[in-house]
Amino acid sequence: MTTNQTASHSLVLSRPLPAIYRWLGDKIFLTVAVTLGLSIIFLAGAMAWVLINDGSLAFREFGVIGFLTGTTWDPGVNFTFGALPFIFGTVVTSVVALALAFFPAVAVAIVIAEYAYGWLAKIIETLVHLIAAIPSVVVGIWGIFVFAPWMREKVYMPIFMWAAESQPSLLPILGNPIGYGMTTATIILALMIVPFTTALTRNAIRQVPKEQREAARALGATRWEVIRMAVLPYARGGILAGAILSLGRAVGETMAVAMLIGNKNTFPFSIMGPAATMPSVIINEFREAVGNLHLSSLMAIGLVLFVIAIVVNLIAAYITRKLAITGGQGI
Amino acid sequence: MNINVLFKKKKPKEDKMSPDFQPQEPDLLYREIHMNGSPPIRMEAKNLTVKYGTVTGVKNVSLPVYNEKVTALIGPSGCGKTTFLRALNRMHDLTPNAKVTGEVLLDGNNIYAPRVNPVTIRRKVGMVFQKPTPFPTMSIYDNVVAGLKLVGIRNKAFLNEVCEKALRQAALWDEVKDRLGSPGGSISGGQQQRLSIARALAIEPEVILMDEPTSSLDPLSSSKIEDLINDLKKKYAIVIVTHNMQQAARVSDNTGFFYVGDLVEFGPTDKLFTNPSHKRTEEYLTGKFG
Ligand SMILES: Nc1ncnc2c1ncn2[C@@H]1O[C@H](COP(=O)(O)OP(=O)(O)OP(=O)(O)O)[C@@H](O)[C@H]1O
Ligand SMILES: [Mg+2]
Numbered sequence: 001m002t003t004n005q006t007a008s009h010s011l012v013l014s015r016p017l018p019a020i021y022r023w024l025g026d027k028i029f030l031t032v033a034v035t036l037g038l039s040i041i042f043l044a045g046a047m048a049w050v051l052i053n054d055g056s057l058a059f060r061e062f063g064v065i066g067f068l069t070g071t072t073w074d075p076g077v078n079f080t081f082g083a084l085p086f087i088f089g090t091v092v093t094s095v096v097a098l099a100l101a102f103f104p105a106v107a108v109a110i111v112i113a114e115y116a117y118g119w120l121a122k123i124i125e126t127l128v129h130l131i132a133a134i135p136s137v138v139v140g141i142w143g144i145f146v147f148a149p150w151m152r153e154k155v156y157m158p159i160f161m162w163a164a165e166s167q168p169s170l171l172p173i174l175g176n177p178i179g180y181g182m183t184t185a186t187i188i189l190a191l192m193i194v195p196f197t198t199a200l201t202r203n204a205i206r207q208v209p210k211e212q213r214e215a216a217r218a219l220g221a222t223r224w225e226v227i228r229m230a231v232l233p234y235a236r237g238g239i240l241a242g243a244i245l246s247l248g249r250a251v252g253e254t255m256a257v258a259m260l261i262g263n264k265n266t267f268p269f270s271i272m273g274p275a276a277t278m279p280s281v282i283i284n285e286f287r288e289a290v291g292n293l294h295l296s297s298l299m300a301i302g303l304v305l306f307v308i309a310i311v312v313n314l315i316a317a318y319i320t321r322k323l324a325i326t327g328g329q330g331i
Numbered sequence: 332m333n334i335n336v337l338f339k340k341k342k343p344k345e346d347k348m349s350p351d352f353q354p355q356e357p358d359l360l361y362r363e364i365h366m367n368g369s370p371p372i373r374m375e376a377k378n379l380t381v382k383y384g385t386v387t388g389v390k391n392v393s394l395p396v397y398n399e400k401v402t403a404l405i406g407p408s409g410c411g412k413t414t415f416l417r418a419l420n421r422m423h424d425l426t427p428n429a430k431v432t433g434e435v436l437l438d439g440n441n442i443y444a445p446r447v448n449p450v451t452i453r454r455k456v457g458m459v460f461q462k463p464t465p466f467p468t469m470s471i472y473d474n475v476v477a478g479l480k481l482v483g484i485r486n487k488a489f490l491n492e493v494c495e496k497a498l499r500q501a502a503l504w505d506e507v508k509d510r511l512g513s514p515g516g517s518i519s520g521g522q523q524q525r526l527s528i529a530r531a532l533a534i535e536p537e538v539i540l541m542d543e544p545t546s547s548l549d550p551l552s553s554s555k556i557e558d559l560i561n562d563l564k565k566k567y568a569i570v571i572v573t574h575n576m577q578q579a580a581r582v583s584d585n586t587g588f589f590y591v592g593d594l595v596e597f598g599p600t601d602k603l604f605t606n607p608s609h610k611r612t613e614e615y616l617t618g619k620f621g
Contacts, residue, residue: 215464215527217425219478219534220454229477233468325467325516 048306055300057292067300073265073281075290081297083278083304085267090277090305092269093182093257094250097189098197102243105197112198113205114227125202132195140259143188144180148260151187152179156272175273180262182275188260189250197246204238205231237323241316248312252305254279278305372436373398373568374419374456374538379433381414381423388414391433392594394587396538401560401569403583403600405576407615410589412572416540419570420456421449437537454478457536461543463523465530467516471507474515474526478534493533501529502559521552528559539563541571545578557582576616580604588612 058067058081070082108128112121156177163170175181208231216230232239262274263284269275276284278301289295374396381388389411396402396419404412414423421442423429434441442452465474473480475494484490494511498504503525507518515526524544531539541560545553560569560582573579579586580600587597588611596603596612607613 211460211462211464212466214422214425214458215460215466216477217422218420218453218458218460219481219530220450221481222450225481229469229481230466233466236468 048303051299051303051306055296055303057296058300061293061296067297068304071267073297075285075294079291079293081293083297083301085265085269086276086278086281086301087304088267089182089261089269089275090251090279090308093186093189093261093275093277094247094253096186097193097250098243098247100187100190101194101197101246105194105246106201106239108194109198109201109205110227113202114223114231128195128198131191132199136192136253136255137259139188139192140256143184143256143260147188148179148184151184152177156183160272172268173270175270177272178262178274180260181271181273182261182269183272185257185261185275185277188256189253192253192256193246193250196249197242200242200245201235201239204235204242207238208234234325237320237325240323241320244312244316244319248309248316251308251312252279254283258283278302371398372396373438374570375436376415376419377434377436379415379418379431379435381411381418382430382432383426384428387592388429389418389589389594390592392589394594394597396568396570397585398568399564399566400584401564401571401582403579403586404570404572404589405574405579405586405615406589406595408574409591411592412589413542415589415594416458416542416570416572419538419540420453420458422453422458424449454482454534455536456538456540457531457534459524459528459531459539459541459544461546463520463527463547465515465518465523465526467514469515470512471515471518471526472511475529475533477530497529497533498526500532500559500563501525502555503529519552521548521555524548524552524556525559528556532563536567538568538570541569543572543574546574553578576604588615590615 061067062070062081067081067083068087069084070080071084072078072080072082073085074080108124112125112128116124156179160171160174160177163174212230212234213226216226221229257277258280261276261280263276263280264274265276265281282298282301282305285294286298289298372395376392376394379392379394380390392411392415394402394415404415406412417423418431419435421431423431431443433443435443437452437455441447442449442456465471466477469477472494475497476484476490479490479493495504495508498507503522506522507526515523518526524547528539528541528544545556548556557578560571563569564584571579571582583600585598586600586603588595588603588607588609590611596607596609598608603612604616607616
């Protein structure tokens with residue numbers, strides 16, 4: 001009643017905007033939005049085209065399957081290029097890094113979102129964000145001067161000595177205990193994606209409606225039980241999507257990994273010994289790439305990386321949509 | 332220093348108590364007094380005040396909740412009905428700035444007494460919210476027995492039995508008996524609300540609090556829930572907040588009228604609706620405000 005009156009009053013008092021202006025505003029906004037949107041798509045398309053174009057030489061030479069499954073990367077003598085060692089190195093380091101990072105990250109996110117007092121949550125959150133803000137190359141330097149030597153002294157050497165004495169058959173699997181290698185790079189990678197996974201998990205947890213928590217409380221759930229029965233199931237889609245986006249992050253992480261993985265281009269890789277990933281081989285070799293075929297092979301690896309990144313993001317988007325909760329308050 | 336100091340524990344009692352702590356047996360004398368003559372009182376608020384920081388939600392409310400009766404709470408928006416209701420099962424413990432003073436007696440024992448575990452109280456005083464709140468990823472079955480699983484009951488036969496009974500009580504059994512395994516979020520809003528009621532019934536509380544349980548439902552679902560309330564009151568004490576005067580008149584035995592945080596009037600529903608003692612109540616009931 002009263003709202004109707006005020007509405008009609010204001011209509012009388014202020015002259016409405018002529019329809020032409022509103023129509024024009026609509027059109028301008030639409031044009032700008034569509035132009036920007038299209039130019040981003042165009043940019044991505046152009047990048048893909050450059051990668052395909054420059055990488056096509058390698059694909060023609062070895063065949064797509066041959067290139068992807070080839071285990072020899074020999075730019076020096078035979079000019080044979082196969083990407084499998086790097087695909088393998090990337091997949092192993094990033095999947096294991098995610099596995100290492102996931103549970104700690106979820107735990108920290110739960111503490112921030114559900115347990116800690118406001119100020120404590122802020123401090124933890126800020127610290128986690130600070131880790132994320134450290135430039136990759138600085139993490140790499142720290143890895144080279146502090147972490148890798150420490151790992152060599154305290155972890156790799158003892159294991160190596162033990163194996164050398166009592167289980168020599170393990171030595172080839174373990175590899176050289178030089179400190180730079182797959183394990184070192186993976187642990188650093190895990191450290192680097194923890195903040196990312198934490199932030200995404202916390203966002204997912206914060207989106208759980210208050211009503212869900214209260215419903216669990218009203219059934220006599222304790223704080224942890226509320227998290228277990230109401231919060232985590234509701235947030236699972238977001239948490240999973242966050243994990244996959246973190247995986248994408250790990251796949252593309254370049255600098256710190258290149259500095260710590262030891263950069264060995266040939267199979268077989270070992271647990272402690274040096275290896276390589278797709279980004280690390282690109283960054284290490286693109287400047288001194290000898291000959292077109294080498295450069296083209298690096299471009300082809302870039303294309304594979306590009307495709308993996310897109311696929312990972314599509315999977316994350318799909319999971320978010322698929323596991324999005326629509327029920328809970330009437331459909 | 333105790334590590335708990337660092338964590339969100341506005342009400343440090345919560346969760347700290349041993350889970351098996353039970354409030355003492357109801358005071359026999361207390362029970363006797365109310366058995367004679369007046370119907371037994373299941374719950375009673377005494378001088379209950381709830382403040383959100385400096386905002387007062389309800390002030391100094393005293394109100395009895397009789398066993399096997401429906402108590403309706405009515406009043407204009409923002410007058411403190413929800414605030415009062417949530418004080419009856421200690422839901423305010425979860426609101427950081429809410430402060431409750433006064434007493435709420437459940438079977439004669441103050442639920443705000445220092446050594447009472449709110450988790451136990453919430454098992455005895457169940458709650459149904461305005462919006463249906465099934466756990467959307469759990470199956471219908473798991474939703475119903477969620478409260479039982481919390482206390483470690485795993486006996487399949489027993490859970491099945493309770494599930495069927497609760498769903499029948501909530502008049503939902505026939506509609507979902509063939510798809511107990513589908514997610515709680517996959518049924519209609521009205522069904523979800525009855526599911527929320529079934530879930531509250533499954534743990535066999537003593538009192539059921541309902542905050543506008545039909546406000547988001549269509550007339551048919553609403554009337555089903557009203558029938559259900561009539562049915563349930565044979566066993567439980569029920570408190571229902573409603574904006575619908577006809578509904579209050581239809582389902583309740585006693586009605587309390589709230590106005591800006593005060594309980595203006597409380598009495599038998601017929602009397603309050605036909606012959607209110609306060610001018611404000613009359614004005615509200617005749618639609619002069621609100
Ligand atoms: N979490 C909160 N923080 C601060 N103030 C609150 C909070 N919840 C309620 N209030 C205030 O307390 C008063 C009573 O609110 P309450 O929700 O109990 O009203 P209500 O009678 O249930 O209203 P409605 O009929 O609209 O549901 C209002 O002034 C409201 O603004
Ligand atoms: Mg309310």
